[in-house]
Amino acid sequence: MGEFRVPKSHPRYWSLYYRHKIEEAMEKGILAKAGPIAHGRGEAFDYLIGEKTIEPAERAMRAAVAKLLLAKHPVLSVNGNVAALVPKETIELAKALNSKLEINLFYRTEERVRAIEEELRKYDPDIELLGINPTRRIPGLEHERGKVDEEGIWKADVVVVPLEDGDRTEALVAMGKFVITIDLNPLSRSARMADITVVDNIIRAYPRMTELAREMKDHSREELLKIVEGYDNGKTLGDVLTHMKNRLEELAKEGIWRRAEL
Numbered sequence: 050m051g052e053f054r055v056p057k058s059h060p061r062y063w064s065l066y067y068r069h070k071i072e073e074a075m076e077k078g079i080l081a082k083a084g085p086i087a088h089g090r091g092e093a094f095d096y097l098i099g100e101k102t103i104e105p106a107e108r109a110m111r112a113a114v115a116k117l118l119l120a121k122h123p124v125l126s127v128n129g130n131v132a133a134l135v136p137k138e139t140i141e142l143a144k145a146l147n148s149k150l151e152i153n154l155f156y157r158t159e160e161r162v163r164a165i166e167e168e169l170r171k172y173d174p175d176i177e178l179l180g181i182n183p184t185r186r187i188p189g190l191e192h193e194r195g196k197v198d199e200e201g202i203w204k205a206d207v208v209v210v211p212l213e214d215g216d217r218t219e220a221l222v223a224m225g226k227f228v229i230t231i232d233l234n235p236l237s238r239s240a241r242m243a244d245i246t247v248v249d250n251i252i253r254a255y256p257r258m259t260e261l262a263r264e265m266k267d268h269s270r271e272e273l274l275k276i277v278e279g280y281d282n283g284k285t286l287g288d289v290l291t292h293m294k295n296r297l298e299e300l301a302k303e304g305i306w307r308r309a310e311l
């Protein structure tokens with residue numbers, strides 16, 4: 050496997066670093082063929098928000114963590130892109146939230162499930178992983194795309210489905226699940242269908258959600274409920290679009306030509 054040789058001084062170091070992670074994951078059989086396409090789309094939207102966590106995302110993360118701490122049976126879903134980018138951070142977040150982890154794939158093959166399991170076990174060999182032998186089906190989705198674990202997503206009251214296809218998000222909402230997604234594209238179907246949408250790069254969002262979970266775990270039920278009830282996903286998505294519009298307008302006014310710091 051090729052080594053990552055780009056010097057840290059490169060202005061796009063982190064972008065190239067995560068691309069390398071995507072390439073490596075492809076070689077290890079973790080990623081779906083469509084994985085790099087999804088990654089590229091994410092990168093494009095990250096440019097538009099300014100490659101940082103914006104206030105509407107922080108607001109969504111706070112509500113998401115509150116809801117997950119209140120949940121009876123929270124589940125974090127793991128797909129190929131998530132295992133490629135944030136394997137360790139996913140395990141840390143699951144532990145901070147006391148949540149189950151389920152490998153759940155849009156393009157499911159048993160080889161990919163095994164490759165993802167192997168990747169996650171590098172960071173914790175004893176971690177409980179669901180989704181290896183799923184026995185249930187999400188109603189309305191055909192065979193491979195709909196498989197879920199009886200003890201995981203099937204039973205869950207709150208599910209986090211990051212970097213997810215919109216059709217599946219909608220099917221989970223129709224099953225009565227409270228659905229949280231992480232998606233850099235605020236216009237995607239997933240972003241529009243979920244109960245809470247965190248428009249941020251999962252690379253920034255998961256570590257921040259872990260911090261929030263540790264900070265908020267001693268909050269009372271009432272405090273957590275107040276955060277969830279005061280949250281409005283429609284407003285959050287609108288605020289993300291306004292952020293993008295304002296940012297582009299400001300850049301257009303100030304000029305971007307030969308501005309190296311952007």
Ligand code: PTJ
Binds near residue numbers: 084154156232237
């Ligand atoms: O591993 P599998 O088989 O479950 O397949 C995973 C992919 C991602 C290929 C599959 O779920 C898929 O096709 O998803 P979509 O419909 O391309 O949606 C993925 C969404 O994630 C897009 O809206 C991207 O903008 C967004 N995205 C990509 N990378 C990131 C991201 N959002 C947050 N952080 C990222 N790093």
